[in-house]
Amino acid sequence: MEHHPKLVSSEVAALWSAYMQNTMSYCIMQHFGQVNEDPDLTNIIQSTLANCDYVKKGVIQIFESENHAIPIGFTGEDVNLKASRIYSDLFALRYIKYMAAAGTAAAAAFLEVLARNDVRTLFSRTSEMFMKLYNDACELLLKKGAFVRSPTIPPMEKAEYLQSESFLSGILGKHRPLTVMEIAHISKNTETNSIGRTFVAGFSQVAQLPEVRKYMERGAEIAAKHEAVFREILIEDGVPLPSTWDSTISQSINSPFSDKLMMFQVNSLNAIGVAGYGASIGASLRKDLGVHYTRLISEVMQFAVDGTNLMIQHQWMEQPPQNIDREALRNRSV
CATH class of the missing domain: 1.20.1260.10 (Ferritin, core subunit, four-helix bundle)
Incomplete structure (x- = not known):
């Protein structure tokens, strides 16, 4: 018999979170794209928008198939495309790198608790897309000489074991x-x-x-x-x-x-x-x-x-999906 399992709580959590984050980032990237003056950024901004839109539509498709309410998230009402810039184009690029890294990590972390094939497929593809976006952002930052590197240290001369608990140091x-x-x-x-x-x-x-x-x-x-x-x-x-x-x-x-x-x-x-x-x-x-x-x-x-x-x-905090309040049901007025 063909088995059609319902969404479990971890899958709902992953989908809901992805919808919220990506609809927010889509609005931010719309503004960055509107004020962008750097031709080098045009393609990567469009790729970012496409990635966020892919996640949004993927979540909607799965939720609709389960008669699950679509989150409110963020819409055109949350972005003013006529507003002038606040941040530089370089900051927009660094935001893309930062967001892509966070998106890759989040998608990979959620994969561990996903069972359904369609949900795993969505997050596997999401992880791949944002990993590519991260690498593209890194390459462009390196090209512009603007990649923020970690400090350098001298090469290690030899490998050895610790010999003292003082390695832990005190406060x-x-x-x-x-x-x-x-x-x-x-x-x-x-x-x-x-x-x-x-x-x-x-x-x-x-x-x-x-x-x-x-x-x-x-x-x-x-x-x-x-x-x-x-x-x-x-x-x-x-x-x-x-x-x-x-x-x-x-x-x-x-x-x-x-x-x-x-x-x-x-x-x-x-x-x-x-x-x-x-x-x-x-x-x-x-x-x-x-x-x-x-x-x-x-x-x-x-x-x-x-x-x-x-x-x-201010009623800006959208309530995440939650379990049924059994006590409220038991105590309801007759």
Whole structure:
């Protein structure tokens, strides 16, 4: 007998999340495409839009076949294509690289919990498409001499085993040199905070509601502080600092995006930041680094909670699919 299994919770979660992220990114890329002045970026922007549209249509097709409600997500109401630019074309390219990396990682992570063939096919193809987009963005950044590289270290002279527990170092006092894994995570977290700082600085300039502008200003301060923490760690270790991200922001106060979209984008950046810090804790053997990451995670999580409350207050937080509230059914009035 031919078997037609229903969507399981992990598959619904993957599809719902992909719809939200890609409809948001589609709006952002529409604006970037509208204001783009760099001919080198035209094709890659169109590829990004096509990728996001592919995911959106794929999710709709599967949900409709299951009579599952289509998420609201983000639409033409969340982007103003007549608004002038806030960010440079180079920042748009770096956003594409960043988004493509996040999309590839998310699709690959979801594959582990997907059973149905049509859902696996969608996310397998999504992972391939965004991986190609990431590589295309990297090549263009390298061509422009704008790829932000991690610090370099001297070649290792020989392989050997650890001989002392002092390798772990204490919280205070002198610390042993950073490992390449620790440097890699510090560099990645610096990059994440840099792009986040640029985003929220621009958002704080164009947001319509005062409370949203204030929230974005706070986010820029937090990102700048976290960047400073990571750079200080590298300086103390004598590691060459990586180049900084382009943070050119125009003087425009006419927002191309709705406050709802901007808050969701920051919420996504918060989630990526917390996940990155968590991965960094697992890869960092120096105890002082673990203390730093734990403290920074706490600050980002509080910032994220405040942002979520703000979104709920303005009814911008779309409710994810959830299980039936059995207690509510039992206690319903007769």
